[in-house]
Amino acid sequence: MTKKRSFKVAFASLVTLSIFMAGFRISTYKAPGISLENYTIEDGFQLKLIASESLLKAPVSLDFDDKGRMWVVEMINYMPNLEGIGEDEPTGKISILEDLNKDGVADHAKVFLDKLVLPRGLAHVYGGLLYVDGPKLWFVEIKNDKPGKKTLVDPVYAEGGNVEHSSNGLMMNVDNWIYNANYNFRYQLRNGKWIKEPTSARGQWGITRDNFGRLYYNNNSVNLQGDYVLPNKIIRNKYFKPTIAENKRLASNRVFPIHQTSVNRGYQEGILDDKGYLVNVTASCGPLVYRGGIFPEAYNQNAFVCVPEANLIKRNVLHFDGLQTTASQAIEGKEFIASTDEGFRPVNLFTGPDGAMYIVDMHRGIIQHKAYISQYLTEQLAAKKLDTLQNAGRILKVTSKTIKPNTVPDLSKASSTQLVALLSHPNGWLRDRSQQLLIQKKDLSVVGQLTKLTRITNSFATAIHALYVLDGLNALSFESLTELINQSKNPETIAHALGLLERFATAPRVAKMKAISTQLLAQNNETIDLYLSMSLSSWLNLSETSFLPILAEIDKKHTSQGIFQEAITSGLSGKEDVYLASMNPGDQLKKNLTLAVTNRQKKEMNPIFVAEKNDVDPRTKGLKLFRSICATCHGADGKGIQDLAPPLKDSEYINGSTKRLAAMILHGVSGPIHVNGKLYQLNNEMPALINNKEISDQDIADIIRFTQNAFAKEGKGITNEDVKKMRDKKPSGNGIFTEKQLLEGDFDK
Known part of the structure; x- marks a missing residue:
């Protein structure tokens, strides 16, 4: 049975450190007072805050070095506002966190690398650090906690898609290969050269393994996936794609939050129950097969999963049934950790050198990228002022109440x-x-x-x-x-x-x-x-x-x-x-x-032997096209710009027929137009895209899909064929639509 536990971490005093170490000065650090009273955890476990702002911001991943110190990836510019404007600024960091006074809480951070663009992963391998900066995968030597020689491992590692669908993970498996989530390649440094070879594409965010070496992962709507076999064993035939042995759904997607949930598709039937609680996962990520050795035996090789949209962490019990693996909810109706704190955004889980489980809590209000965020969720976040929860971040530690963590050895000095x-x-x-x-x-x-x-x-x-x-x-x-x-x-x-x-x-x-x-x-x-x-x-x-x-x-x-x-x-x-x-x-x-x-x-x-990089997903492509073509007049937030263009939000042209919208984009609009009951006297015509050879039917469909998701009350679909048919709906006169023609035209025939 689970039981609500109160964990209060009060950091009231100022810790002043005037220590010189390795040529740098350790700065004064004042930890904020943070309470974990609104968090529940399974009986027999305890939750402790070990790092928080101002030591770090927007953490998304971590790794431990040979001395047992945490190295944290800070994706600071992820969704800096509800419009997602400015996220490509080089503000990301990789920081080294230390506990200098040995009280179990980090009290110092120093930057190892900065000016990174949406960094997503790191791994200590081959005596250096493998990390992601923008679309590129780099390896850097470490010299006295400072970056040394850099080697470009893969220039297209995370190219394509948005940050939620870009390659990440970087996990060294027992077979001496480095595997990833959301990418169909693996890596190895051999005889001084980096080897990149195809592997099966796995998951979306985060990757983990069991003791045998099988891989586990997930995507936003699937709690837990995994392979029945070791990696790269069953893909030897390039002309055959296995469907039984890999990418298997292992567990139910049912989730049990402890409060009403604001999620992206909450308005759709079946997403929330009649009490407003989330029914199934919609943003699951960061799985961990626990192999730390300091939890009770029943927890060994359990698969824990982050569910940030519902502010909780699931525990799945893995069952190894012959050649198949399945998983079940550990305790029916209850989660391993759950909170009513809507800022609790666990995005990754790791086992530490002491055997404890470490939770990377991005701790922010917005956890949905602009390319996918719905108008419904945008309004909910704004109403709760969750869009103002920025520049926070926490690392939490889970330990057993009955089994002490291991003493962390300094492996850099081990024989x-x-x-x-x-x-x-x-x-x-x-x-x-x-x-x-x-x-x-x-x-x-x-x-x-x-x-x-x-x-x-x-x-x-x-x-x-x-x-x-x-x-x-x-x-x-x-x-x-x-x-x-x-x-x-x-x-x-x-x-x-x-x-x-x-x-x-x-x-x-x-x-x-x-x-x-x-x-x-x-x-x-x-x-x-x-x-x-x-x-x-x-x-x-x-x-x-x-x-x-x-x-x-x-x-x-x-x-x-x-x-x-x-x-x-x-x-x-x-x-x-x-x-x-x-x-x-x-x-x-x-x-x-x-x-x-x-x-x-x-x-x-x-396809894994053909694809060299991830494709840009349609909505991300639609977002980019919208910003380059439409936002100049309608605004990046779709609220319109005075004397240039009316708003898209609450517009009957967005909420109405998507085919009519396609016709407008293709042929343009001129003259005054009413939007949501208000007259807009346009000083310029809305330009037609029909003669722009660089804009395809697919591009226009992607733009419409994005606007439906971002600005429509209830999104509707459109196909490339629908767009193609609208090319023939050229209006009479000068070939540009007037309001009268838009209202009287029959576009859905």
């Missing part, structure tokens, strides 16, 4: 032996960072210790961590991997080892690999069978006769499980015809392989 020991620590953050630091150290003296760890089985996946340290040290071989596969009792360790084994495929080793495959099949383990089927591509290129029968046996054993047919199709890339002709596939596999053959003939690839 290789100490780091190897931490691969067995209950805290996943320590395991993850130790893995990467061991790779960076390049200390081959610990290879023997690591090899021993690959044989153990525990709930912390220590063997998998050790395996990928050896991989990063280039200390794996065909012999060591086959020995591990033969000796390991853990199917998940074997699954990873099979994937790593494939790079050692050579003709002299075919017989040995065939024997290993036969031995593994005899274990009748679903996990092993699945990953074996996805790890034979390189071996098939050496000997079809040895390995096609292995795949056929797996198909026959698991013919009713579609995930196996997708896995086999992935592994058979380029050999679909051979298999179809010789192996008598089951119905589903035959269907998959035939589709792959057809796609190959038509040169239709899985």
